[in-house]
Amino acid sequence: MKKIKKVVVLLALFLGFITCITPALAAGASSSSNSTSSSAVSGDELAKIKANGKLVVGLSADYPPLEFTKKINGKTEYVGVDIEIAKQIAKDLGVKLEIKNLSFDSLLVAMETGKIDVIISGMNPTAERKQSVDFSNTYYSGGKSFLIMKGDENKYKNKDSFVGKKVGAQNGTTEYKLIKSDVKGATPEGLSKLSNLVLDLQSRKIDGVLMDSLIAKAYAANNKQFVAIDSGIEVSEDQSGVAVALPKNQPALKTAINKTLGQIKKDNLIDKKYVPQAAKYMETVKQSNGMLNYWNYFAKGVGYTILITVISVTAGFVLGTLLALMRLAKSKFLHAIAVCYIEFIRGTPLMVQIMFVYFGIGALIGSLPALLAGIIAISLNSGAYVAEVIRSGIESIPAGQTEAARSLGLSQGKTYRYVIIPQALKNIWPALGNEFITLLKDSSMVSIIGVTELMYQTQLVQTTTYKGVLPLFITMLLYFVMTFTVSKFLGYFEGKMKHNE
Incomplete structure (x- = not known):
């Protein structure tokens, strides 16, 4: 029973470590990577939006001239027809506008789980979509x-x-x-x-x-x-028209949005103002779309990639060590928990885990920033793999080492701490290094939930410059530089370990 209590305490400390260290970091992320919505879509959404003081709009910013990104005064700004419409709706509601940039196929899930309030992303109000969400009046129609x-x-x-x-x-x-x-x-x-x-x-x-x-x-x-x-x-009207998607059974919110759209149509703002303005942004991008002009995009992406990797490596190592000891424990209960966790995590894709933590767990526990969700998912995934690496390292140490240590009067805890773990660490160092490098590259998957790491920033550059290959080539070089540096760093310590043998 004492062992079980210790494990529970350690797990609580681990989760507390992740929860406490990352919210401050998440607060510094861009508006596209923060979750500020309610935990579930329910009640009077218009009242909630006004109470929160902001309208969280979901979109996929790779659809010029409706929505795309533009570098303005050194900062990434969302521009386009849909952005102007979102600004006007927020202004008429008397709240601030917050943009959440996600992949298009994640937008409906994001709204259903309360991550965003509405979708303004060139979405067609098809009959199939109307089964799960409501739509405003159409504000644009094309072939x-x-x-x-x-x-x-x-x-x-x-x-x-x-x-x-x-x-x-x-x-x-x-x-x-x-x-x-x-x-x-x-x-x-x-x-x-x-x-x-x-x-x-x-x-x-x-x-x-x-x-x-x-x-x-x-x-x-x-x-x-x-x-x-x-x-x-x-195409029919519902296939060619574009409308704002909003949660089901929200008549007050729908009426407010339709009122704004009606005024926009009456003033013909889309043709007179929004489209020409978007075209102007696109033209200026065309004139200055050299990669050097977007170095800060890549720099920001590298910064977040390193941040995610460092925290996830630390948390994953702590969790992996704990799981390895649980799996090697004599207690069948602890062994079963560790085995179930490891096999389940290794048997499901990391991308699915990231989306489940963000959309699934995030909907249950309330506001969960995308950065925090990504770090938690990667840490939990890494812990399962690190656990197996550490377990194999411990089992590689001859049983005589443990017997000798115990015969000298060392407790089981001290035997592991001073005899088994140091020797096991030398044996598993290359495998751990490989896991850390893999984790650094796998961090790119958190871009699917809007975390502004390197791959996310690369996609912004692709969308902004209308270039596909060159931004990817630069990203490949940056990942190589980071992984090569980590490899050399790990190799240095591996050499020190061999030298001290």
């Missing part, structure tokens, strides 16, 4: 176009030209479904980010990308490699 490579105009004229070809579309969008239903004989290729689809198009992995006509024309206007052609697909 669908294919984005193709320049020089392919003679090959591709409309939807009938893509028989036997690969056509890309963003996951969770109406366009992806239209490829299946209307582009006969084509193979749909889906990705979460539109910028990655454009990159696939540039590398000839796909033959075209289906998107909203306004978006296709924006890409073609800002990159001479592309051409936008009309798809020839007939």
Whole structure:
């Protein structure tokens, strides 16, 4: 019983360590990486928004001219038609606007779990989506176009030209479904980010990308490699219109949003002001899209990547050591807990774990910042793998070492501390180093929940500059520099250990 109490205390301390050390760090993250919503969508959402003093809008900022990013005075700003609409809605509600940038296919989940209040991201109010969320009146309507490579105009004229070809579309969008239903004989290729689809198009992995006509024309206007052609697909109002998505059964919030949209339509602000302003931002980006102008994007990404790695490595090592000792304990209860945890964590993908911690657990315990959720998920995942490494190291020490230490009067705890663990650490150091390097690279997965680490920043640069390959190449070099530095650092201490033998 005493052992069980000790384990419980240690687990509590571990969780307390993660919880206490990261909120202050999370507070310094950008607005796109903070969770400020209520834990679940319920009650009068309009009253909650006004009580909180802010409107949290979810979007996928890779859809120019509706929503994208722009470097203004050295800072990343969200710009575009949808951003201006979101600003006006927040202004009319008398609250501040907060933007949360997520992948498009995560937006509905984010709203259902209370991470965001509404979605303003070029979303079509389809019948299928209306089953889970409500929509405002439409504020924009357009057709669908294919984005193709320049020089392919003679090959591709409309939807009938893509028989036997690969056509890309963003996951969770109406366009992806239209490829299946209307582009006969084509193979749909889906990705979460539109910028990655454009990159696939540039590398000839796909033959075209289906998107909203306004978006296709924006890409073609800002990159001479592309051409936008009309798809020839007939779309209904719910497939071509764009509206604000909001939680079910919120009449007061819906009325307030429709009032703002009605005034915007009456004043014709989208055509007169918002689209020209977005076009101006896109043109200035085109004129200054050299990578040197975006060094601070990469620097910020590297900073957060290192931050996540250092905290997760420390927490993962503590948890891994505890789990290893539990698995080696004589107590069947402790052994069973450790085995179940390790096997479950190793048997599920890290990406799923990150999303579960953020969207699932985060919805139960209230406000959980994306940075904190990412660190917790990676730490818990790393702990399972580190536990097996440490266990194998301990079991590699001959039993005679333990017997000799105990015969000299050392307790079991001191035997582990002064005899077993130091020797095991020497044996497992290379394996631990490999786990730390893997963790550094795996930290890129937290970008799916909006944490501004290196991969997230790379996607912003891709979207802002309309370049796909060069930002990825720079990111590869930065990851190599970080992993190479860590390898040399670990190698130095490995050499010191061998020298002291």
